[in-house]
Every structure is written in C-alpha cells, then in structure tokens.
Amino acid sequence: MRILKSLFIAILFCFALLSCKKEEKTETSNSNIDSTNSASADTVTKSTDSAAVFIEMIPAHIESQYTTKFAQVALKHPNLIDKFTLDYPNFKELIEKHTNYMYAKFYFIQDSNNSKLNLGVAFSNNDNYKDISSDDKFVLINNTFQSDVNLQKKIKSYQSSLATQTGFNGKPATECILYKIKEINDYFIIKDKSNISRLDLAMIYFCQAKDDNGSEYNRYANKYDRISFAVHAVYSDGSMDEGYDAGDLKP
Numbered sequence: 001m002r003i004l005k006s007l008f009i010a011i012l013f014c015f016a017l018l019s020c021k022k023e024e025k026t027e028t029s030n031s032n033i034d035s036t037n038s039a040s041a042d043t044v045t046k047s048t049d050s051a052a053v054f055i056e057m058i059p060a061h062i063e064s065q066y067t068t069k070f071a072q073v074a075l076k077h078p079n080l081i082d083k084f085t086l087d088y089p090n091f092k093e094l095i096e097k098h099t100n101y102m103y104a105k106f107y108f109i110q111d112s113n114n115s116k117l118n119l120g121v122a123f124s125n126n127d128n129y130k131d132i133s134s135d136d137k138f139v140l141i142n143n144t145f146q147s148d149v150n151l152q153k154k155i156k157s158y159q160s161s162l163a164t165q166t167g168f169n170g171k172p173a174t175e176c177i178l179y180k181i182k183e184i185n186d187y188f189i190i191k192d193k194s195n196i197s198r199l200d201l202a203m204i205y206f207c208q209a210k211d212d213n214g215s216e217y218n219r220y221a222n223k224y225d226r227i228s229f230a231v232h233a234v235y236s237d238g239s240m241d242e243g244y245d246a247g248d249l250k251p
Contacts (some may be wrong), residue, residue, distance in 0.1 A: 058204075058230050058243040062217050066204035070227060073205055077165050079110070084119050084201040084229065090144045091199060095184050098123040098136065104184060105129055106177040106247070109139065109154035113161040119201070120151045129176035129250040143198070168225040177228055177247035187231075187244070195236045201229040202243060223249060 058066070067082070074080040095104070101123040109120045122135035132152060138145035139154065148154075155175070163173040206223040208216060230243025 056245050058245055060242055062209050063230055063243045065209040067202055069207045070203050070205040079116050079162055081117050082203050085143045086199040087143045088196045088198050092188055094145055101125055101181055103127050104179045104181055107155050108158050110157040110161055112157055121145055171225040172251050174227050174249050176250040178250055179247050191233055196233045197236045198234045200232040200234055204228055204230050
C-alpha cells in the first residue's frame with residue numbers, strides 16, 4: 001500500500017509540473033505576439049509620419065517647369081536669384097534652439113531697393129506675417145542665418161521694390177512663406193539618418209504644368225502665379241532629393 005501511495009503522489013507531482021510548463025510556454029508566446037503587434041504599430045506610425053511630411057514633395061519633372069518659368073521671370077527682374085543655400089548643421093541647430101516657438105516665417109528681403117533678393121526668418125508664436133515685433137529675427141548671410149534686428153526694414157525694401165514687380169495676373173507678390181516648427185522638425189527626424197551637407201532652396205514660379213502623360217498637373221492650382229522655393233536636401237556625395245514645399249504663402 002505504501003508503494004502504491006508513493007507512486008500515486010509521484011504521478012500527481014509530474015502532472016502538476018507539466019501543467020506549469022505549459023502555462024509558462026503560453027505566457028511566453030503571448031508576450032512575443034504582443035511585442036510583434038507593438039512593433040508593427042510603431043512601424044505604421046512611423047510610415048504615417050513620413051507620409052505626412054513628404055506629402056508636399058514636388059515631382060522633379062513638375063519642379064523643372066516651375067524653375068524654368070521662374071528663370072523667365074528673372075530675366076526681366078535681374079535682382080531675383082535662382083536659389084538660396086543653407087548650411088544644414090547650422091540651420092538644424094537654429095531650429096532646435098527655437099522649438100519653443102510655433103512658427104518660422106521666411107521673408108523675401110532686400111537690403112535696399114536695388115539689391116539682390118535675400119532671405120530672412122522670424123521665429124514666432126503667432127502666424128501674423130505682418131507683425132514680427134516680438135519675433136526672434138535673422139537674415140541669411142554666407143549660407144547661415146544671423147541675428148538681425150533690422151529685418152523689418154529689409155522686408156519693407158522688398159515690399160517697395162521687387163514685390164511691386166513680381167505680382168502676376170492679379171495675384172499678390174509672395175512676401176512670406178510660413179512654416180510650422182513641427183513640420184521642419186519632422187523633416188529633420190526623417191532626414192537625420194542621411195548625410196546631408198546643405199539645403200538648397202530652389203526658387204520656383206507656380207504655373208500650369210504638364211504631367212508625363214500630357215495631362216494638366218493642377219495640385220498647386222491655388223498657388224498659380226506666385227513665387228516660392230522648393231527645399232532640396234543635398235548630400236555629401238553631391239546627390240539631391242526631390243523638392244519639398246509645405247509652406248503657406250502670404251499674403
């Protein structure tokens with residue numbers, strides 16, 4: 001009887017041990033599934049963020065038509081220039097120092113009525129392009145933005161000179177291109193994995209363009225007859241990506 005009793009206890013012990021192993025395996029499997037689902041969710045989120053940032057990419061064959069049109073306009077107005085160049089590390093650092101602001105207002109400026117077109121930027125917590133009194137102001141000098149309290153004066157020089165010459169077909173001349181700081185930071189997040197040396201801001205004239213199949217490309221119809229710039233990341237090997245434009249033209 002003692003032998004049978006001992007055998008019965010041993011069988012019960014083995015059964016309990018097997019049950020514990022099975023539960024442990026199930027928990028591990030569920031944990032792996034949860035991790036996989038979490039990783040998939042993260043991937044979807046990152047893909048969605050990327051799509052949101054690059055929804056304003058301009059196809060190269062379309063931008064080519066915009067830059068050609070701008071070049072034609074520039075022939076009549078020699079103080080226009082075809083692009084601005086920004087030192088990427090410097091510009092990225094400048095944006096990072098102004099993450100407490102909501103907007104970056106990029107202004108077309110001139111030092112005087114007869115000077116070449118230049119670029120200024122004001123960091124602000126309001127989207128009123130007419131008011132930069134409380135904004136942090138910078139002007140582009142030698143590919144870097146440098147602090148300049150006289151930005152407003154240079155904006156007025158542009159308004160009284162080139163701006164009077166670059167309003168077309170009843171449309172007002174572009175004075176300011178408004179970006180949200182978050183949009184710029186999202187651009188940096190996606191681009192940071194790449195070896196970027198500079199940003200080229202190619203001047204463009206929005207006009208009726210033709211797609212490769214001959215159809216009208218009217219994605220930017222609401223911006224026709226306005227000038228702006230397309231942002232290109234230029235890499236250390238000299239290659240360049242497609243132009244990016246998500247700015248809000250003012251007025």
